[in-house]
Amino acid sequence: MAIRAQLRRLQTDRGRKQLQEKTVRFLSDTPSLKKYSTYPGVAADFLFPPPYRHMHPVESQCEICSADSPDQNVCGDAVRLSCEDLGCDITQCLLRHRLGSSEFELETWNDAHSIRLHPPAIHIGKMASGDTVMKSAEHRDSIARSYDVIAFEMEGLGVWDYFPSLVIKGVCDYSDSHKHKKWQTYAAGTAAACTKAFLDEWRSDPLTGKWCWKRAQFAEMQLHILQFKPMAA
Numbered sequence: 001m002a003i004r005a006q007l008r009r010l011q012t013d014r015g016r017k018q019l020q021e022k023t024v025r026f027l028s029d030t031p032s033l034k035k036y037s038t039y040p041g042v043a044a045d046f047l048f049p050p051p052y053r054h055m056h057p058v059e060s061q062c063e064i065c066s067a068d069s070p071d072q073n074v075c076g077d078a079v080r081l082s083c084e085d086l087g088c089d090i091t092q093c094l095l096r097h098r099l100g101s102s103e104f105e106l107e108t109w110n111d112a113h114s115i116r117l118h119p120p121a122i123h124i125g126k127m128a129s130g131d132t133v134m135k136s137a138e139h140r141d142s143i144a145r146s147y148d149v150i151a152f153e154m155e156g157l158g159v160w161d162y163f164p165s166l167v168i169k170g171v172c173d174y175s176d177s178h179k180h181k182k183w184q185t186y187a188a189g190t191a192a193a194c195t196k197a198f199l200d201e202w203r204s205d206p207l208t209g210k211w212c213w214k215r216a217q218f219a220e221m222q223l224h225i226l227q228f229k230p231m232a233a
Contacts, residue, residue: 003164006202011124015201022197024119027189030196036189039118044182046083047094047174050137054078054177057087074177083178120170120190125150127167129157137176151175168195 009015027037048054055065055074064075078086126149134140134152143149152175156167170187173179 003166006198007124007166010122010198010201016122016124019194019197019201020119020122022200023122023190023194026196027120027193030193033189033193036185036192038186040182040186042118046088046090046178047096048088048092048137048176048178049094050141050176052088052092052137054083054086054088054179079177082180088178120194122194123150127151127153127156127169129153129167131157134175135177135179137174140175166198168198170194 010019027033053065053074055078056062058066060066062075062078064073065078083090126147128134128143128147128149128151130152131154133154134143140152143152151169151171153167153169156165156169159165159167168191170189170191172181172183172187
């Protein structure tokens, strides 16, 4: 009940703005999170159409990648290679208004990779948890539509069956076959900073707005832990 009430408060424009501002501040100013705070940049943010698979090109004559199977199989060698190595056509990427061309208009590397200019967005919604990594964009979209989920994750699987909980994650890929590790460090940092911001908000009772000593004591303990060990995304 308390978790749901807190989430309802954070889903308001004011609550979400406060959470985002605190997340940016903690990510920038917390010493243990400094190395996690570099924004990878728009140039490393590629979203391909669902049918466009991360695979060897047809001319490579790879028997697995070139097979016209309903399972959309991709060979192990292709999975281990980057989009650059495979020659994935970035002109096929979907255009998104939130990215625009702002990064290419910035003059310095520091501006292009600044979290102040590119603050992490806060999304609140249902996540699908499972014991298998999601690597299919078409399956991703189908499940997202059917169950109204906004993300996929593995570590929180089954936790709610044992006690009320909240999963806070940093997004590091699009749950498709074009996975890479460029965003993992930043995702881990933003997840830790957002968790710290959430605990900071948790100190007050979401229903009355009054200071809650039990919540404050719990939040202080968790914030102390986060000073030393960032949570993984």
